[in-house]
Amino acid sequence: QSALTQPxxxxxxxxxxxxxxxxxxxxxxxxxxxxSWYQQHPGKAPKLMIYDVTKxxxxxxxxxxxxKSGNTASLTISGLQAEDEADYYCCSYAGSFTFVFGxxxxxxxx
Amino acid sequence: xxxxxxxxxxxxxxxxxxxxxxxxxxxxxSSYAMHWVRQAPGKGLEWVAVIxxxxxxxxxxxxxxxxxxxxxxxxxxxxxxxxxxxxxEDTAVYYCATTLHIAAAGTSHAFDIWGQGTxxxxxx
Numbered sequence: 332q333s334a335l336t337q338p339x340x341x342x343x344x345x346x347x348x349x350x351x352x353x354x355x356x357x358x359x360x361x362x363x364x365x366x367s368w369y370q371q372h373p374g375k376a377p378k379l380m381i382y383d384v385t386k387x388x389x390x391x392x393x394x395x396x397x398x399k400s401g402n403t404a405s406l407t408i409s410g411l412q413a414e415d416e417a418d419y420y421c422c423s424y425a426g427s428f429t430f431v432f433g434x435x436x437x438x439x440x441x
Numbered sequence: 442x443x444x445x446x447x448x449x450x451x452x453x454x455x456x457x458x459x460x461x462x463x464x465x466x467x468x469x470x471s472s473y474a475m476h477w478v479r480q481a482p483g484k485g486l487e488w489v490a491v492i493x494x495x496x497x498x499x500x501x502x503x504x505x506x507x508x509x510x511x512x513x514x515x516x517x518x519x520x521x522x523x524x525x526x527x528x529x530e531d532t533a534v535y536y537c538a539t540t541l542h543i544a545a546a547g548t549s550h551a552f553d554i555w556g557q558g559t560x561x562x563x564x565x
Binding site: 332365376378379382383386388389420422424427428429431432433435 | 486491536
């Protein structure tokens with residue numbers, strides 16, 4: 332149950348797009364279509380942004396999109412806005428009813 | 442209104458035990474699996490444990506499975522985690538979480554409802 336690997340930080344100007352990668356293995360990301368993404372502002376609880384690789388919960392802007400190729404999942408934020416500045420975590424089902432989170436990525440809006 | 446409210450955190454000495462609670466309201470608690478997720482200061486999220494809706498199935502992260510027990514009381518709409526032999530590395534904010542609204546889409550592999558967290562500090 333090693334943490335999934337994410338870049339420590341990404342940045343972009345307002346209106347630009349940023350993509351966060353999340354690399355695991357065939358035992359987690361590559362083995363299941365159960366990758367989710369969470370946004371966390373300082374001092375707050377995480378918020379679900381994407382589930383089942385590509386699906387958005389009600390209320391999440393369509394600027395947020397997810398994808399997966401092999402053992403790597405990605406979250407893309409299009410039309411970056413100031414309020415998107417936060418930490419983002421991926422999470423994957425890892426079999427046997429267990430889950431593993433990513434190391435986290437800080438998104439900075441320049 | 443759906444609410445998850447954790448309690449029971451505090452400062453505890455290494456080697457001691459602590460039980461955290463998560464009081465649930467606003468939905469049928471007994472119908473949903475529940476999870477604990479923790480976050481050490483300045484660190485990332487770590488999934489800790491899950492319990493099935495009826496409490497019969499429990500699964501743990503390898504890092505905690507010999508020291509943590511998850512349980513629930515469906516009559517009290519409350520989730521628990523009992524933590525024993527606490528270590529400095531157990532210092533974290535502990536969140537309870539569940540899959541609620543998106544469960545209608547047939548998935549249970551993400552967490553769309555979270556509590557605000559309770560802080561556990563293990564220190565002498």
